Amino acid sequence: MCSNRNLQRISLEFFFEVLKLPHMQVIRSPQEMQALALSWRARGDMIVLVPTMGYFHRGHVSLMEYGRGIGRRLVVSLFVNPTQFAPNEDLDCYPRNFDQDCKLAQEAGVDVIFAPEADQLYPPDFQTYVTVEQVTRGLCGASRPIHFRGVATIVLKLFNLVQPQAAIFGEKDYQQLITLKRMALDLNLPVEIIGRPLVREPDGLAMSSRNVYLSPGERRSALNLSRALFKACELTAKGETSRDRLFAALKPILTCDPQINLDYLNLVDPQTLKEIDTIRGQARLAIAAWVGRTRLIDNILLEVP
Numbered sequence: 001m002c003s004n005r006n007l008q009r010i011s012l013e014f015f016f017e018v019l020k021l022p023h024m025q026v027i028r029s030p031q032e033m034q035a036l037a038l039s040w041r042a043r044g045d046m047i048v049l050v051p052t053m054g055y056f057h058r059g060h061v062s063l064m065e066y067g068r069g070i071g072r073r074l075v076v077s078l079f080v081n082p083t084q085f086a087p088n089e090d091l092d093c094y095p096r097n098f099d100q101d102c103k104l105a106q107e108a109g110v111d112v113i114f115a116p117e118a119d120q121l122y123p124p125d126f127q128t129y130v131t132v133e134q135v136t137r138g139l140c141g142a143s144r145p146i147h148f149r150g151v152a153t154i155v156l157k158l159f160n161l162v163q164p165q166a167a168i169f170g171e172k173d174y175q176q177l178i179t180l181k182r183m184a185l186d187l188n189l190p191v192e193i194i195g196r197p198l199v200r201e202p203d204g205l206a207m208s209s210r211n212v213y214l215s216p217g218e219r220r221s222a223l224n225l226s227r228a229l230f231k232a233c234e235l236t237a238k239g240e241t242s243r244d245r246l247f248a249a250l251k252p253i254l255t256c257d258p259q260i261n262l263d264y265l266n267l268v269d270p271q272t273l274k275e276i277d278t279i280r281g282q283a284r285l286a287i288a289a290w291v292g293r294t295r296l297i298d299n300i301l302l303e304v305p
Helices: 004-020 030-042 058-070 098-107 147-162 171-186 209-213 216-237 243-255
Strands: 025-027 047-052 073-078 112-114 166-170 192-196 260-268 282-291 294-303
Touching: 025 030, 030 047, 030 073, 030 112, 030 147, 047 058, 047 147, 058 073, 058 098, 058 166, 058 192, 073 098, 073 147, 098 112, 112 147, 147 166, 147 171, 166 171, 171 192, 171 282, 171 294, 209 294, 216 243, 216 260, 216 282, 216 294, 243 260, 243 282
Parallel strands: 025 112, 047 073, 047 166, 073 112, 166 192
Antiparallel strands: 260 282, 282 294
């Protein structure tokens, strides 16, 4: 049996532990989110937005922590956006864990989790979409033709509701990052789009919410994606600049495992995403592959001496 003294000590410890965590709101209503954001802007607060689809991992948390360091108000949107999924994709089974996401966001110092329902953002007869033309044509855009239209549309809606001066995205979804930078530039949006480094597991696998789909054997197979990218870094560090010679060295890594079905392996200009044959300074090597039934993407910046 606990003494009164012990109970008081436990209660105080709990109280001070709670004090360490910032107060965080969960807002469902777009109108409430916009009203709060406008009140912050009226006070001169800098708002930072981290758009996500939830099921947070260390990569998401790194974006939140960076955002906490540069703004007065930090909003994380949590919305599995239906308009960026094709009918045969994983919208219904996309991993979700709202309670765990809220815990991680609160620990990272988030002020607001904005988690609307789909019918609040896409009411009946919704018919307005944003299309970013050129940078979405290759890479993932070739096999997912509606994906970036959905991404650009939802992000512009989030910008209108959250009113951020800065928005933070991870470089794992590199084509998404470039697409949104292009949208912000073309539409004169007063939002700085900030890209932050891709975060990897200790064994090199790029962190992704979809990694949870992988069986133990598939996860071992998935490591070939990062192995190929790291091999490319080694070769370019030694002076290799030819796309053809790089791909000749990388293809065996990606085709040796029957569980890997390569979607694309492309060498592109880091800004325009146009395919290049020779690296002059910098290039992005991007890869997408099906590992079992899970589609994974990864990329890396290559630099020649």
